[in-house]
Amino acid sequence: MPSCCEICCEILIAILLPPLGVCLKHGCCTVEFCICLLLTILGYVPGIIYALYAIVFVDRDEYFDEYRRPLYAPGP
Template sequence: MDIIRLLCAIFLPPLGVFLQVGLGIDFWINVLLTLLGYVPGIVHAVWIILSKK
């Protein structure tokens, strides 16, 4: 399942975070980072997916 989340994190970062943690603060931070710049959103999403198991 982590591979699917990581693929989602690369193509649509908020979706990858949503699949990992739901509609929490991490999701909204990722939406903001993705709107400010696509790469920070990807980095944050990958970090959330790999650190929260």
């Protein structure tokens, strides 16, 4: 669980540079990063809104359990 300081720093980075905040949280070349980059190019405010959503609400760890593993992940 991230601390309050980490969350505040991620939110501040997401407001200043939305794709960078999403990249630090989820990594580069992810769906979240590509959507945030596209929205930031189309308009700065939609990029900020999506970056805040991706940082605060989206939890990537829940998608990588055994039953909901993506199709591209290598199997056991």
